[in-house]
Amino acid sequence: MASTLAALNEASDADFVATLGAVFEHAPWVAEAALPQRPFATVEALFSAMRDAVQGAPEGRRLALLTGHPELAGRAARSGAIAPDSIAEQAAAGLDRMSEAEYARFEALNAAYRDKFGIPFILCVKRHGRASLLGTFDARLESAPDVERRTAEAEVMRIAAIRLNALVSGPGPLATTGRISTHVLDTVRGKPAAGVAVDLVEFVSATEAVLVARAVTNADGRTDMPLIHGRPVPIATYELRFGLGDHFRRVGAGPGLALPEPPFLDIVPLRFGVGDPEGHYHVPLVATPWSYQTYRGS
Amino acid sequence: MASTLAALNEASDADFVATLGAVFEHAPWVAEAALPQRPFATVEALFSAMRDAVQGAPEGRRLALLTGHPELAGRAARSGAIAPDSIAEQAAAGLDRMSEAEYARFEALNAAYRDKFGIPFILCVKRHGRASLLGTFDARLESAPDVERRTAEAEVMRIAAIRLNALVSGPGPLATTGRISTHVLDTVRGKPAAGVAVDLVEFVSATEAVLVARAVTNADGRTDMPLIHGRPVPIATYELRFGLGDHFRRVGAGPGLALPEPPFLDIVPLRFGVGDPEGHYHVPLVATPWSYQTYRGS
Amino acid sequence: MASTLAALNEASDADFVATLGAVFEHAPWVAEAALPQRPFATVEALFSAMRDAVQGAPEGRRLALLTGHPELAGRAARSGAIAPDSIAEQAAAGLDRMSEAEYARFEALNAAYRDKFGIPFILCVKRHGRASLLGTFDARLESAPDVERRTAEAEVMRIAAIRLNALVSGPGPLATTGRISTHVLDTVRGKPAAGVAVDLVEFVSATEAVLVARAVTNADGRTDMPLIHGRPVPIATYELRFGLGDHFRRVGAGPGLALPEPPFLDIVPLRFGVGDPEGHYHVPLVATPWSYQTYRGS
Amino acid sequence: MASTLAALNEASDADFVATLGAVFEHAPWVAEAALPQRPFATVEALFSAMRDAVQGAPEGRRLALLTGHPELAGRAARSGAIAPDSIAEQAAAGLDRMSEAEYARFEALNAAYRDKFGIPFILCVKRHGRASLLGTFDARLESAPDVERRTAEAEVMRIAAIRLNALVSGPGPLATTGRISTHVLDTVRGKPAAGVAVDLVEFVSATEAVLVARAVTNADGRTDMPLIHGRPVPIATYELRFGLGDHFRRVGAGPGLALPEPPFLDIVPLRFGVGDPEGHYHVPLVATPWSYQTYRGS
Structure with missing residues (x-):
């Protein structure tokens, strides 16, 4: 109790x-x-x-x-x-x-x-x-x-x-929790990408991945809650999967341009390993229909 | 003949x-x-x-x-x-x-x-x-x-x-071929990343991928030959998978730093769609142990 | 009053x-x-x-x-x-x-x-x-x-x-303020870059720039206060200038590597225009000794 | 002779x-x-x-x-x-x-x-x-x-x-030359940016820069000739200045969007130091109207 x-x-x-x-x-x-x-x-x-x-x-x-x-x-x-x-x-x-x-x-x-x-x-x-x-x-x-x-x-x-x-x-809780969070930026518009579906999967073996969390980005391009938080982040290899193709289908790909079929970028996977369960893993996606970047942020 | x-x-x-x-x-x-x-x-x-x-x-x-x-x-x-x-x-x-x-x-x-x-x-x-x-x-x-x-x-x-x-x-051959090529740059060093294993897989269904080509980057960070060339690039979703973790294990992660286990980046997948079989899909990887970027290059 | x-x-x-x-x-x-x-x-x-x-x-x-x-x-x-x-x-x-x-x-x-x-x-x-x-x-x-x-x-x-x-x-204040903020990430380490000197200059003509604000990044790679805040951001062309070379001289450039002299990146200028005085201009620097990126963030 | x-x-x-x-x-x-x-x-x-x-x-x-x-x-x-x-x-x-x-x-x-x-x-x-x-x-x-x-x-x-x-x-010439080259990619379109004006200036003191070369990118987003080549690259701090704002004014900024005035990115300066006169400094610009990246390429 x-x-x-x-x-x-x-x-x-x-x-x-x-x-x-x-x-x-x-x-x-x-x-x-x-x-x-x-x-x-x-x-x-x-x-x-x-x-x-x-x-x-x-x-x-x-x-x-x-x-x-x-x-x-x-x-x-x-x-x-x-x-x-x-x-x-x-x-x-x-x-x-x-x-x-x-x-x-x-x-x-x-x-x-x-x-x-x-x-x-x-x-x-x-x-x-x-x-x-x-x-x-x-x-x-x-x-x-x-x-x-x-x-x-x-x-x-x-x-x-x-x-x-x-x-x-009480005051001075022990440091036993970590976090996985993300942020999606649309650099065609220079704005957060809202409404982007994000799945977080954990690789339970070299080839099998199971869904751990599912969310949609809000108006600030973030998920309302970190994808894992309030607990240690289990040591594992993860993949964030973003519905980037759907985002650009929705908001438009570029001036007078249609996305090709299939689009160059559709589901974008960012695969990363967590070795520090008490760490903060901020893994943003900075993207256009033809490019993207990620990094461990803060 | x-x-x-x-x-x-x-x-x-x-x-x-x-x-x-x-x-x-x-x-x-x-x-x-x-x-x-x-x-x-x-x-x-x-x-x-x-x-x-x-x-x-x-x-x-x-x-x-x-x-x-x-x-x-x-x-x-x-x-x-x-x-x-x-x-x-x-x-x-x-x-x-x-x-x-x-x-x-x-x-x-x-x-x-x-x-x-x-x-x-x-x-x-x-x-x-x-x-x-x-x-x-x-x-x-x-x-x-x-x-x-x-x-x-x-x-x-x-x-x-x-x-x-x-x-x-003869002169004026018909434009019936495309290409998939890549290039790996290590921006910790500001140099091409040599010796990086690269697999190209094709998704034959939403979940099943088959190996299409396998190569290792040369001293210029490129594969000796494009991964697909001399033919149309079949319309499909592909993934390039780079052995980036092995690269940084080999050359060192940073000044006085060891890579964590598992490393933040190990196998890096770049997933992209090809809709123009006669196009050139140059898909580079610009990376450190903690960040990477790709874009459709030329 | x-x-x-x-x-x-x-x-x-x-x-x-x-x-x-x-x-x-x-x-x-x-x-x-x-x-x-x-x-x-x-x-x-x-x-x-x-x-x-x-x-x-x-x-x-x-x-x-x-x-x-x-x-x-x-x-x-x-x-x-x-x-x-x-x-x-x-x-x-x-x-x-x-x-x-x-x-x-x-x-x-x-x-x-x-x-x-x-x-x-x-x-x-x-x-x-x-x-x-x-x-x-x-x-x-x-x-x-x-x-x-x-x-x-x-x-x-x-x-x-x-x-x-x-x-x-009182409640519901009018939207009359904007902001210029920044964030420096060192992707050799996958961490915020602390102690980086940042100058913000405003171009008062095509060639003459005057210093507007000066700060040093804190442990989270940010300045303690936005560089401009609590007022409209004057419509102008600005340049953020980061002492990136000094940062890597201090923390080390890479595994067993010395920075060249002059370093490839020393003072890094990010030049950008502000056309929306009530907007938030978050202009981060994601960098190694050999690469950098910026974007309008949020 | x-x-x-x-x-x-x-x-x-x-x-x-x-x-x-x-x-x-x-x-x-x-x-x-x-x-x-x-x-x-x-x-x-x-x-x-x-x-x-x-x-x-x-x-x-x-x-x-x-x-x-x-x-x-x-x-x-x-x-x-x-x-x-x-x-x-x-x-x-x-x-x-x-x-x-x-x-x-x-x-x-x-x-x-x-x-x-x-x-x-x-x-x-x-x-x-x-x-x-x-x-x-x-x-x-x-x-x-x-x-x-x-x-x-x-x-x-x-x-x-x-x-x-x-x-x-004759065969086996001495290695006495270096190069500065560039490449501009428009990642709104996933294509090289043609027709972009590029100036290369050399800082002859901490504040004074002189024009060294001027070019316009071709259909492949490159200049027809490297900006410096066929000689050692003088040890110095340089700045490439790209007319990126003009490019996006010309080809369009995004789906149904006008560039703000002033644009977020107009003249983009990439400042870098050359310490190895016989080296190849390939300094590309990968850009949208709201983001850009550079790195020492090859």
């Missing part, structure tokens, strides 16, 4: 722990350890106290924090025996809608990982697209144990930060 | 007709009609004489020129009972490699067309990609008979022009 | 007229005519009432509104015998700092204009740069009297709208 | 030396030293033999080669007592058209230089614009004597290479 930082600073110890007990999976002791430092001026300060509690805990507790995490797409997840946040996170990544063959692949990867490192594979799934999730799994299986231990703890922190941001509103 | 215009101007009447008799399908009389006007100063003048012969012929002969044409992907084509040029032209368009279902669709279209117009469907297939070919067939079935009659004759002229150009070399 | 719309709606009749009496030069009757329509919901509605009063006034009053206007750079202006707003407006346009020769030219133009049209030359000088002001004067001397009469009245309205906006704050 | 390499290979010793004796100022012994190595396969090989002769000569002769050179804009130059090639070279750089003040400055620089280094200031003037020439003079006065000695000899070689290229035609 979400709360404000002010309310948490005033809450009873029991309510404080009840609210924040699940930020670290199966580890309400982390919230308990932060209790004495109230009041917190910012959400960042609260998170910092919880992170310090984890990093200062004895090895047994730190390890338990890792071993207590559910596997990705594992049996526990499928049977519902994991924390509600984990269920939602895995569902958002599509891990509850896999084929039997895909489950089998995850089972095999999970087993190999647990055999090698003695802990479940932990990943902040909200920061990864499907292809990145599998690629990361493969890559981390090749890590050295001490490197991987640090990586697992860092992922636990990322998961906790997102959960905390969702639970507690 | 190919010849020079000079040789044809000197050849015996019989040899002249033997060489040019198949320019118009099953109609050596067209070549015969051009005989008295020898010598021809240019290939264009020769073609002009043949076209005038067709246009001045009695209706019966003109109609026979159309009815004598083989259907696209029709029974005659499949049994080999058509002119060798027609076999090669249809094969180049992939019409000899269709599934039974596709053949069935062509048979149905051919039958509907012949029923409505009394002539076979005639199209200069070298000027069309697969999707355009089917779209054109559908569209022409809706034409008025007099419009369609003129369209069919214009297509016969286009087929003949390409055949004549292939048969006769 | 500035006021709020709410206060004016409540003010005594005398105070209302005292506040707005100079919106139309020497014509407090316009404010008086608007009195009965109080309260006004927006500044636009107030202006509309005043404009209607003018347009509905008898010819004598309307003509007096024109004949009562001071000449540009005329004797009245030089001796101070004009309304304080007019003094400030003419001073802002540099009309109080002209050479004797320039004054003489204005005197001659003013005399010719008054001879031809019987009214002084009226122009909303805040909407014109020096070159445009002289060019407009020359052009309007060639107008037909009825066209010129309408033009003069339209200019009176423009002057009044700016004065009213300055005097009255 | 110009010759072919083939003719020189066959010429009498006296004719060979007569032809090449002035390649190195007042030093026919260099040509004599190359004589025994005839025949030369390329102009480069001939130059290489002459350069080796210089570099293998005793110190006295090498020094004489430097001391024998005329000063820039010096008394010898003004009185005509220098080699004809030197006269022409200095004249091309405008050194024969200086004011008395400028001569005085050169006299002072020449004197200071000779005092410090014991040789005249030697510079291949064809490779420098006016501003670069003075800047280089100032900078070299600060050099260490051994560095400056090598610099002076390198300049002698550059001067000799240009003279040799002008005298002898």
